[in-house]
Amino acid sequence: MPTAKKPRPSIQDVARLAGVSLGTVSNVLNNPDRVRAETVLRVTKAIEQLGFVRNDAARQLKAGRSKTLGMVVLDIANPFFSVLARGAEDAAAQEGYSIILGNSSDDLRRESRYVSLFDEQRVGGIIISPVDAATETVATLRARGTNVVVVDRHIDAAIGCSISVDxxxxxxxxxxxxxxxxxxxxxxxxxxxxxxxxxxxxxxxxxxxxxxxxxxxxxxxxxxxxxxxxxxxxxxxxxxxxxxxxxxxxxxxxxxxxxxxxxxxxxxxxxxxxxxxxxxxxxxxxxxxxxxxxxxxxxxxAALLGSTAVELLVEEIESASSHKHRQITYQPExxxxxxxxx
Amino acid sequence: MPTAKKPRPSIQDVARLAGVSLGTVSNVLNNPDRVRAETVLRVTKAIEQLGFVRNDAARQLKAGRSKTLGMVVLDIANPFFSVLARGAEDAAAQEGYSIILGNSSDDLRRESRYVSLFDEQRVGGIIISPVDAATETVATLRARGTNVVVVDRHIDAAIGCSISVDxxxxxxxxxxxxxxxxxxxxxxxxxxxxxxxxxxxxxxxxxxxxxxxxxxxxxxxxxxxxxxxxxxxxxxxxxxxxxxxxxxxxxxxxxxxxxxxxxxxxxxxxxxxxxxxxxxxxxxxxxxxxxxxxxxxxxxxAALLGSTAVELLVEEIESASSHKHRQITYQPExxxxxxxxx
DNA sequence: TTCTTGTATTGAAACGCTTCAATTTATCGA
DNA sequence: TCGATAAATTGAAGCGTTTCAATACAAGAA
Structure with missing residues (x-):
């Protein structure tokens, strides 16, 4: 069992040291334009002094959203998938998102495990290069309100977005x-x-x-x-x-x-x-x-597959009401x- | 800006449907041996019916620990690193942990971004294959209470664990x-x-x-x-x-x-x-x-580098008081x- | 029937942060 | 100086879950 660690400084400790309220510290972190420069400085110094890193669990629990996308690939050691992941990551960075990768190693159990892990973490969405027919997985995720795009496999656009090659x-x-x-x-x-x-x-x-x-x-x-x-x-x-x-x-x-x-x-x-x-x-x-x-x-x-997957996913996340699922198929060469x- | 989504079922919804308390649902999820089989069944059915997935942010905020390890590699498209990641992942699974990967693409800024992301997420620990001298990064992380192992680069054992090749x-x-x-x-x-x-x-x-x-x-x-x-x-x-x-x-x-x-x-x-x-x-x-x-x-x-990194990190996490930092160096062939x- | 002990369940408190209405402060114009 | 307005700050509430002391229930013995 993990042993107890000394508690990390919280936003309350920062507020106390800087002589401001919790809300002001939060504003410095999230809406600095709403805070006087002098106050920003004071808070920033307190943050540095304490080595404060905000707790994303708390932020996410309250704010209810995440700028992280989960991606599950079949085999990270296959250059096809690593290039695909690279393409996805570059596109995500462009959109202000971060991609975290899970590797299923062609194993349905591992895939399932990463999908659950990402869903529990309430990532913004999940990109899956699935081990087998993803229809049921996608339908379940979407029913739960999780955004999902399938890559390197086509699924019915009535179920969700997919990007693949013919x-x-x-x-x-x-x-x-x-x-x-x-x-x-x-x-x-x-x-x-x-x-x-x-x-x-x-x-x-x-x-x-x-x-x-x-x-x-x-x-x-x-x-x-x-x-x-x-x-x-x-x-x-x-x-x-x-x-x-x-x-x-x-x-x-x-x-x-x-x-x-x-x-x-x-x-x-x-x-x-x-x-x-x-x-x-x-x-x-x-x-x-x-x-x-x-x-x-x-x-x-491969890189285009990855970046297109991200674009579709971000669209699904940010424009849910106007988003239409698509099945995009690229031609091989x-x-x-x-x-x-x- | 992400549009509002219908709220996902919470543990409270499950409790209501199953006719038990919040604490009982939590026990079914975490300590099922403490709950009568009949009650377990009732709660499990309610969970399935509602498509409940617990919110890891809430779990982690309260419980204060994570079985996820973050790993930042230099270039996922280089087979050396993908094999290293594979080795790490297999070792992590053995220890009951999951590895999530971030790819720095040899870019200090991206590396820093993933390190911060993982730290905010309060992952159990971070494995870094660093872009440059990691001494300062490691010292900062350790001062904050974050467990960290450096791989494919040696750092002073006074600062933290590292695994590399000579x-x-x-x-x-x-x-x-x-x-x-x-x-x-x-x-x-x-x-x-x-x-x-x-x-x-x-x-x-x-x-x-x-x-x-x-x-x-x-x-x-x-x-x-x-x-x-x-x-x-x-x-x-x-x-x-x-x-x-x-x-x-x-x-x-x-x-x-x-x-x-x-x-x-x-x-x-x-x-x-x-x-x-x-x-x-x-x-x-x-x-x-x-x-x-x-x-x-x-x-x-490569695979051995990855698996050893995980072993050291898990040791640091679970046996913090007895853990001694080490610099492990393998001989090339x-x-x-x-x-x-x- | 009553008392004791073990099992099962409950529910209040709190984790750390964001949010936003309320309050305070500062500035400008009359 | 006073009143109006804008800017800055505050702090209560609550997100969803876990934890554990308190309570309730069940079973066995006297």
Missing amino acids: DFAGGRLAAEHLLSLGRKKLLFVGGPLDFQQVADRLAGATQAVKTFEGTATIEHFKTTALSVLAGREVGDKIAALPKSEWPDAIFAANDLLAVGLLQAFMFKSQVQVPGDIAVIGYDDIAFAEAAIVPLSSIRQP LVVRASTSN | DFAGGRLAAEHLLSLGRKKLLFVGGPLDFQQVADRLAGATQAVKTFEGTATIEHFKTTALSVLAGREVGDKIAALPKSEWPDAIFAANDLLAVGLLQAFMFKSQVQVPGDIAVIGYDDIAFAEAAIVPLSSIRQP LVVRASTSN
Whole structure:
């Protein structure tokens, strides 16, 4: 159990030292224009002398509002999400808000925990990059009066705001690009399919293959994670197959998987990329370009996703009566590099 | 200005609906063993029915403690820090705490802002990966009664706890490795030197060169940031020099710089790595191995830094009277890959 | 039935701050 | 100097919850 600490100076201590009322100290903190300069000085000196830091719990309890936004991301170690968080934070600072981050690590329990923590803290609003379908979470939060925006996943605009990228189009783009190289035997690497993003990317790629005027196939190699390690494992398995069974192109559900595949192929086996197998990832994280084989990728505008989420959330907070929920979808972009060149 | 929202149900509403006192609802939330099962059920139903979420500001104001820890990192988009944050978070969860993250983006003002925000929120404690010398910040926080641990930088144990890696040793290791390859014309790329980590890495490398039994030199190319972009810019400048002026080895202050250098050399010029110039980075981020030339690096145990910081902080919080400040320093490790092979 | 003891519940007080109507002070014009 | 007005300050009330001493209730023993 935490041991007792000496009590911190309160606004009352400041008032006493400065010889003014509680209300005047509060005015110095919140409405200094209403206070004579001489009084401001006196109070400010008392604050410094005492090392007073106001208690936000008390402020918030009385004032009933917060300039802090909570954000829950799936995996802070994935550059896609850290760039997204950076974008959000810069936009929040512009609007006079601060973002505090929680990391769910793809774990529904942790996500739930952060969502509850932020709700108890009565943050101004919550931005969620959800582990799974967020419909129920969002509906519950909104019913409770909590502002919420979903990012990197679309939900019905009747329920709440969301910002995402058209992953179906992204998957199609990736597959079309591979087909345009003359590749016929495509493999999609990614999972779990509970992740709507993954399912959409696969669906888009599958459609491209189906509508391709020529013969081509696409298989699916499921993974339990979207990590470098998972990619490496898949790469090892593929490399261990007879060459005649290799795919001639791999569409990885994200860049981390693709990087892992590259590692397995280039370091531990004789698979040539793109000679034997072309590889394309998804996200276009900062390190895709500097990969051992510069990685082609489908670019998602991560920073823009983050900043747009903040803009929508702030609008919802500050203009609740006129705010209309929106589902914003950005288009992904093909970025071609060595891993899929001919 | 935020518009008024319908008031959220309070503990009083729950009490009224369940036909019990405020104190009983509080007991159901906090000490359910003190309440008859039948009463617990009644109250729990009322809570669900009303969608009650207690107000943490009120709880904290009265109870005076928090199970939340604040953490301020330098750059969430740098995998070193995101792995460090992940390590911290896992350790915190083990101890029954939650970590909320703030990102200073190498900006003193932002750091200060998050520190103040967390202090106002009366978090249990603050972990800081500081922008610059944290001595004053830590002393101020501790004088105010705020628990604090510094990570990735050492401060005097008389002031507070810190966890870091011996960057001087790391710098020496890197330079010794380069010298052992027969490289004679070393270049250190990194800055600003306000960053003690950078200064220590340079100092260690400089010492290795000085004590080398043979002729070798080390120059310093200052950068204003530790980013891929900054590394690219330096790489371009070096590549534009006459070949006779190229260094034969580069020690980059971190892996992001090294990745940028690799990009400039391999994509845009004729510099061969390691043939013309060997390149070693620092941090051993997850992508170092998958870089276009697998990058040698000095490994810092990022996750361990994070988890140790939490352990020290929790100890300081929960055992304040017996807690002794410590300065824990981990030893870095050389990881050799293709970028410095012979 | 009464008394004792253990269990369950109650409700007043207070955490630290903001807010705003009431009061005080200062300034200006007649 | 007096009256009116504007500026500055005051201080009571209350935000939502926890805490714990007081009270009520239940069960068992004499």
